[in-house]
Amino acid sequence: MMTTRALGLGSPLRKTLFSPSLARNQSLIRTTLAKRAVQTESLPASAAVDILNKQRLLRPSSPHFTIYQPQLTWIASIANRVTGGALSALLYGFSLAYVVAPGTFDSVHVVEFVVGLPDAVKYAGKALLAAPFMFHSLNGVRH
Numbered sequence: 001m002m003t004t005r006a007l008g009l010g011s012p013l014r015k016t017l018f019s020p021s022l023a024r025n026q027s028l029i030r031t032t033l034a035k036r037a038v039q040t041e042s043l044p045a046s047a048a049v050d051i052l053n054k055q056r057l058l059r060p061s062s063p064h065f066t067i068y069q070p071q072l073t074w075i076a077s078i079a080n081r082v083t084g085g086a087l088s089a090l091l092y093g094f095s096l097a098y099v100v101a102p103g104t105f106d107s108v109h110v111v112e113f114v115v116g117l118p119d120a121v122k123y124a125g126k127a128l129l130a131a132p133f134m135f136h137s138l139n140g141v142r143h
Helices: 002-007 010-017 020-024 026-033 045-058 072-100 107-115 119-142
Strands: none
């Protein structure tokens, strides 16, 4: 409404829209309002499926994953999933071994076994357990 006043088009527009000649000329109204810009035609279902399949063949496929440059967040996310899966597998494996072990598998025997290992094996084992656990924990805090 404000634009018609600013441009001075208010009264000419009203005169044109509400003119008696426009209301009387029904064929003019039908041709201007009922004009379709798109033509359609009825097709059987099989023809419609054929057209759809042809369009799908011409559609470009998605780019492959290798075209993207790897980013640090991708690698950290993948490593977080891997460490979580590995730690879960280790926990479940140790739990199942405790349940189905034929011999005694209590904490005293585990401690005796670890004490008998060389120091290098102990440190390597601790590092192999602590590094993924800390990475997974700290990366989980980041999310």
